[in-house]
Structures are given as structure tokens and as C-alpha cells.
Amino acid sequence: MVDRPRIGVVGATGAVGRVTLELLRERGYERVRAFASARSAGTTLEGGLAVEEATPDALRTAEIDVYLFSVGTSASKALVPHAVESGALCVDKSAAFRLTDGIPLVVPEVNGTRAEQNTGIVANPNCCSIPLALVLAPLRDAAGLRRARVATYQSAAGAGAESMERLRREAPEDHDLRMDWDFDGVEFDEETKIREETRKILELPELPISATCVRVPVMIGHAEALWVETEEPLSAEGAEQVLAAAPGVRLDARPTPGKATGLDEVLVGRIRRDPAGPNGLALFFACDNLRKGAALNAIQIAERLLRDRAIA
Amino acid sequence: MVDRPRIGVVGATGAVGRVTLELLRERGYERVRAFASARSAGTTLEGGLAVEEATPDALRTAEIDVYLFSVGTSASKALVPHAVESGALCVDKSAAFRLTDGIPLVVPEVNGTRAEQNTGIVANPNCCSIPLALVLAPLRDAAGLRRARVATYQSAAGAGAESMERLRREAPEDHDLRMDWDFDGVEFDEETKIREETRKILELPELPISATCVRVPVMIGHAEALWVETEEPLSAEGAEQVLAAAPGVRLDARPTPGKATGLDEVLVGRIRRDPAGPNGLALFFACDNLRKGAALNAIQIAERLLRDRAIA
Numbered sequence: 001m002v003d004r005p006r007i008g009v010v011g012a013t014g015a016v017g018r019v020t021l022e023l024l025r026e027r028g029y030e031r032v033r034a035f036a037s038a039r040s041a042g043t044t045l046e047g048g049l050a051v052e053e054a055t056p057d058a059l060r061t062a063e064i065d066v067y068l069f070s071v072g073t074s075a076s077k078a079l080v081p082h083a084v085e086s087g088a089l090c091v092d093k094s095a096a097f098r099l100t101d102g103i104p105l106v107v108p109e110v111n112g113t114r115a116e117q118n119t120g121i122v123a124n125p126n127c128c129s130i131p132l133a134l135v136l137a138p139l140r141d142a143a144g145l146r147r148a149r150v151a152t153y154q155s156a157a158g159a160g161a162e163s164m165e166r167l168r169r170e171a172p173e174d175h176d177l178r179m180d181w182d183f184d185g186v187e188f189d190e191e192t193k194i195r196e197e198t199r200k201i202l203e204l205p206e207l208p209i210s211a212t213c214v215r216v217p218v219m220i221g222h223a224e225a226l227w228v229e230t231e232e233p234l235s236a237e238g239a240e241q242v243l244a245a246a247p248g249v250r251l252d253a254r255p256t257p258g259k260a261t262g263l264d265e266v267l268v269g270r271i272r273r274d275p276a277g278p279n280g281l282a283l284f285f286a287c288d289n290l291r292k293g294a295a296l297n298a299i300q301i302a303e304r305l306l307r308d309r310a311i312a
Numbered sequence: 313m314v315d316r317p318r319i320g321v322v323g324a325t326g327a328v329g330r331v332t333l334e335l336l337r338e339r340g341y342e343r344v345r346a347f348a349s350a351r352s353a354g355t356t357l358e359g360g361l362a363v364e365e366a367t368p369d370a371l372r373t374a375e376i377d378v379y380l381f382s383v384g385t386s387a388s389k390a391l392v393p394h395a396v397e398s399g400a401l402c403v404d405k406s407a408a409f410r411l412t413d414g415i416p417l418v419v420p421e422v423n424g425t426r427a428e429q430n431t432g433i434v435a436n437p438n439c440c441s442i443p444l445a446l447v448l449a450p451l452r453d454a455a456g457l458r459r460a461r462v463a464t465y466q467s468a469a470g471a472g473a474e475s476m477e478r479l480r481r482e483a484p485e486d487h488d489l490r491m492d493w494d495f496d497g498v499e500f501d502e503e504t505k506i507r508e509e510t511r512k513i514l515e516l517p518e519l520p521i522s523a524t525c526v527r528v529p530v531m532i533g534h535a536e537a538l539w540v541e542t543e544e545p546l547s548a549e550g551a552e553q554v555l556a557a558a559p560g561v562r563l564d565a566r567p568t569p570g571k572a573t574g575l576d577e578v579l580v581g582r583i584r585r586d587p588a589g590p591n592g593l594a595l596f597f598a599c600d601n602l603r604k605g606a607a608l609n610a611i612q613i614a615e616r617l618l619r620d621r622a623i624a
Contacts (some may be wrong), residue, residue, distance in 0.1 A: 017547070038430050071319075084414070115553030131495045142453065147588040147589060148588060149461060149539050149586070149588050149594075151463035151524075151537040153465070153489055153526060153528065167483045167487075168485075170484070172479050172482070172529075173480075173531050174533060175479075175487075175529055175530050175531060176530060176569055176571075177465055177530065177535055177569055177570075177598070178568070178569030179566045179567045179568070186348050186584050186585075187582075187584060189555040202505070203483035208587050208589070209587070209588060210586045210587050210588040210589075210594050211590070212463075212537040212582070212594060212596060214465060214490070214535070214537065216465065216487065216528045216530075217484075217487055217528070217530060217531070218487050218488060218528075218529060219484060219487060222487075223489055223526070223575050225459050225463035225524040225526065225537075227522065227539070227604050254491045256489045256490070257488055257489060257490070258486070258489075259488075266350070270500050270524070272499060273498075274461070274522045275507070275520050275522050276459040276460060276461050276520035276521060277459060277461075277522075278492075279475050279526070280522070281417075282522050282524060284524060284526075288491070
């Protein structure tokens with residue numbers, strides 16, 4: 001294992017970057033450096049950490065063991081290759097590399113071994129794909145998966161710090177559902193991501209998945225209503241037992257984003273037969289999208305690789 | 313037609329009662345009386361309308377042509393029979409009589425003729441069942457229905473004026489999804505209502521319907537994410553044409569509660585193939601739950617019967 005690894009957090013001043021720094025402090029990492037765009041460079045974060053500018057040159061020469069990237073997709077595309085050149089492992093939270101052949105897309109509890117097959121980059125899935133994969137993987141192992149439909153209830157935090165600030169300032173009468181994603185003529189890019197990423201993580205490239213994404217006026221925490229059809233019959237009680245034993249999952253009768261905020265696990269509940277389909281189950285789950293949905297999952301990927309001496 | 317009908321609004325001081333009075337004013341009704349519980353009786357509403365106490369005796373003797381009830385289920389059970397005894401038509405918005413054999417459960421655009429078969433009571437469906445029936449009925453007529461799954465995004469207004477006031481006072485950080493319904497051990501009563509009522513309105517008593525109900529921190533307007541499987545193939549374009557021509561429905565690319573508030577129609581959009589199932593469609597709709605989801609639908613029932621001289 002790398003002794004006292006040097007960690008670089010890129011995008012340190014964003015909503016996910018701040019949670020990343022908080023989690024790293026909680027976990028006792030001391031050799032942490034913060035990088036951000038020119039706009040934030042030069043400022044100082046809580047705890048006295050100076051923000052350095054994330055230039056290609058700085059990342060290439062910074063002598064970092066692990067970079068945790070939480071910047072936008074175009075910034076990741078521009079910066080990550082330079083960080084890789086330095087010999088560091090890069091865990092990237094953007095959509096830049098998630099579906100690229102040869103780059104592992106990892107939820108450690110589901111396909112952690114895939115992380116070892118990296119060539120410098122491991123991609124962190126979308127904040128809805130991570131909890132969905134955590135819930136679907138044990139059901140896949142227990143009974144096989146035939147198809148899934150999912151409606152999301154995504155918080156402001158998923159759209160970044162500015163969206164949270166807007167919700168804070170908004171009059172309650174103006175709260176509304178939002179659909180602030182790119183539309184390809186059929187569905188939102190967020191819906192495509194959920195399908196494609198979940199297929200890759202679960203290694204079920206043909207799994208039919210239909211997602212409907214909706215942003216709700218909740219500050220932190222995403223929830224999802226899921227209907228899943230299994231290959232073999234699986235009772236609601238059977239599914240509950242399977243999920244109770246699954247890593248990264250905790251049962252809760254009425255899971256909500258509020259209850260899930262600050263937790264490491266996905267809260268899963270409302271598990272019942274889907275009276276509308278054969279071998280069908282309906283359930284509901286909630287997850288802290290900044291922690292397990294983003295920052296925590298990325299740190300867990302890095303820790304797994306550090307522990308396994310897969311980087312040194 | 314009854315000339316200048318005398319209308320009694322029972323539960324006049326609640327969230328739905330107030331919208332009922334507003335809609336009656338907009339529509340030019342002048343002989344309107346307001347009834348409420350002892351707590352509100354004696355007060356005066358905007359426009360100078362005095363609130364009378366809704367006692368059994370008062371309702372039986374008030375000489376009203378149409379009562380519009382928007383009180384709780386137990387209050388409806390206690391009061392509606394007395395109002396019926398007066399010879400008035402009662403349109404009841406509670407769950408008291410919705411599933412009672414012989415009592416019509418009516419969405420005028422879908423099964424308006426059923427209203428004529430009343431013996432004094434017509435039931436108004438649940439605020440989620442009304443828009444769902446408006447969307448499903450034209451699809452049933454075009455291609456038959458095999459099964460439906462629906463995830464709801466229900467506003468504070470659906471839980472009454474107190475819930476709206478709580479949302480108004482709540483810090484944005486405390487906004488959360490809520491599941492404030494009775495649980496029967498398998499599902500919420502709200503989810504059972506949606507299935508049973510939709511089956512009755514559509515006259516498809518066996519239609520498999522699975523609903524997952526969630527309250528969101530939005531003031532007014534309910535939305536629903538629907539997956540529906542038809543008997544015959546129906547393309548997304550075909551479904552869009554069918555819905556564009558359907559009464560009570562208006563197409564919108566990104567329907568939200570905020571856009572639907574104050575409108576009479578259900579906004580329907582995001583119509584696309586459900587890649588997870590054969591003959592499957594996915595779509596999203598939003599509706600003002602106080603208007604078409606409650607007050608407006610009840611007034612439309614009454615107007616239909618007044619127009620057809622079915623009451624006099």
C-alpha cells in the first residue's frame with residue numbers, strides 16, 4: 001500500500017469537491033492538495049488549504065499519487081490526460097470517460113475488481129447510476145434481470161452549487177419540478193447515461209432500461225422509484241433478504257433523500273410485488289448523491305487500488 | 313337546464329373549497345352558499361360570503377340544487393346522505409363513495425355518461441386518478457391497455473392547506489420527499505386508490521396497475537411518470553397524435569406542476585418508446601391538482617348533469 005498517499009482534488013471548490021475534501025479529512029488523509037479553475041485559484045479553503053490552479057502543467061508536475069476529478073466533462077477531457085501523464089491514478093467523476101472501451105466504470109461493491117484493469121483512469125458513474133447498480137447487482141445475482149424502469153427524484157445538489165443556491169433563494173411558491181438536461185430528440189442525456197452506464201457496470205450490455213429523470217426541489221439526495229423484472233421468480237420477501245445482505249445497501253421502510261443525507265449507504269425500501277408484471281418487483285431507494293453518488297464512491301475506488309498496491 | 317342553480321360548497325374553507333368558490337365565481341354562478349365545520353362557521357370569505365355550519369340538518373333543509381363536497385372521507389360519510397335526502401345532487405370529492413357499487417366515479421371527458429346513472433351521489437376521483445384516466449383513456453381507445461406503472465410527484469396542496477403552510481415555513485435545507493399516506497403492509501392507500509379508481513373509470517376491472525406515490529416539495533400541481541403497455545403496437549408519434557386530439561389534454565414538451573398550475577388541462581409530454589418492454593410507451597404529465605384534479609372536475613360533473621336536465 002502506498003504510505004500516506006498524496007491526493008489531488010481537482011474541482012475542489014464545487015459541491016462534490018467540498019464533500020471530497022471533507023471525506024478525506026474524516027478518513028485521516030493528510031497529504032491533500034486542492035486544485036480548481038483560475039477563478040478560484042489563490043483562495044483558501046476551510047482548514048487553510050490553498051487552492052492551486054488546475055493547469056495541464058501543474059497537474060503533470062505536482063507529484064500526486066491519486067487525482068480525484070470532479071469537474072465538468074469538457075474540463076475532464078482537457079485535464080485528465082495530463083494528470084495521467086504524471087503517473088498518477090485518476091478517478092474521474094465526469095461523463096468524459098465512462099463509456100470509453102478499456103476504461104473501467106466502477107462501483108466498488110459491484111465490480112471493484114474491474115478497477116485494477118485501469119491504465120491510469122477509472123471512471124466514476126453518474127450519481128443515479130451508482131445507487132441503481134448497487135440495488136440491481138444483488139438482484140441480478142439472485143434471480144437474473146430481464147428489464148428495469150426507473151423514475152428519478154434528483155436533488156439540486158446534482159446540478160451543482162449554483163443550483164443549490166438558487167433553491168435556497170427561491171420562494172416556496174416558485175418551487176417546481178425541473179428537467180435541466182440536454183434532450184437528444186427522444187430522451188435526456190441523463191436518461192441515456194443511466195441506461196448505458198448501468199449496463200456497463202452490471203456487464204449486461206443488452207439489459208432493457210427505461211429511465212425518466214426529474215429534478216425535485218430537495219437540496220441533497222437523489223431518490224429513484226424502480227420497477228424491475230427478474231428472469232427467475234423472486235418474492236418481495238426474497239428480494240428484501242437479498243438486499244439486506246448486500247454491501248452498500250441499508251433497508252429503510254420509507255427511504256427519503258433527507259434520511260440518506262450524510263450516510264454512506266443507499267437506503268432501500270417499499271419492496272413489493274409489481275402487480276403489473278410477471279416476476280416483477282417495485283421498490284424505492286434514496287442515496288446521498290454527493291457522498292456515495294459521487295465523492296465517496298471515487299474515494300472508495302482509490303482506496304481499493306491503494307490497498308491492493310495496484311498503484312504505488 | 314336548471315335556471316341559475318343553487319350551489320352549496322361544503323368544506324369551503326379548505327384548499328380545494330377555496331378553488332371551488334373561485335371557479336364558480338369565474339363561471340358566473342351567483343347563488344352559491346359556503347358550508348364548513350363549526351370551527352370556520354360564522355366567518356366571512358373573500359367576496360363577503362358567510363360560512364354556514366355544515367350540520368346534517370342544515371344540509372337537509374338548505375334548498376340547494378347541487379352540493380360540491382370537499383371534506384375528509386369520514387365527514388363525507390356522515391354528511392352526504394343528509395344532503396342527498398334534500399333532493400340535491402351531491403358531487404363528493406372524498407374517497408367515501410368512489411368504489412361503492414352503483415355510485416358513478418366520473419371524469420367527464422372519459423365516462424361522463426355514467427354520471428347520469430346517479431341516485432344522488434357522483435364521486436370525484438383522487439387527484440392522481442383524474443389526470444391518469446385522462447391520459448390512459450385515449451390510449452385505451454386507440455390500442456387497448458395491457459398494463460401501467462406510474463410514479464407520482466405530488467404537491468403539498470394535495471395534503472391540504474396545512475401542508476402548504478408547512479412548506480411555506482420550511483427551510484429549503486429541510487425540504488424532503490414525503491410519504492404521508494396510510495400503509496396497509498404492502499402499499500400506501502393512495503397507491504391502492506389509483507389502481508382501483510382508474511380501473512373503475514376506464515371500465516377495465518382487471519387492468520394491472522402499479523403505482524409508487526411520493527410527495528414532493530412543490531406547492532401546487534401533481535406530476536406522474538407513466539409507463540404503459542398497449543395491446544396493439546402504438547408508436548410514440550401515434551400516441552402523441554392520439555393525445556393531441558384528446559379532450560382535457562394539452563401537449564407540452566416538458567410538463568411541470570408549475571406550468572400546469574391554473575390550467576384546466578393536463579399537460580402531457582416526453583412521449584417516447586419504452587425500450588424496456590414490447591408495445592411500451594413512456595410519458596410524463598402534470599396537472600393542477602386543485603383544479604382538474606379536484607374542484608374543476610367536480611364542477612364539470614355538475615355542469616354536465618345540469619345541462620342534460622338530469623337534475624332539476
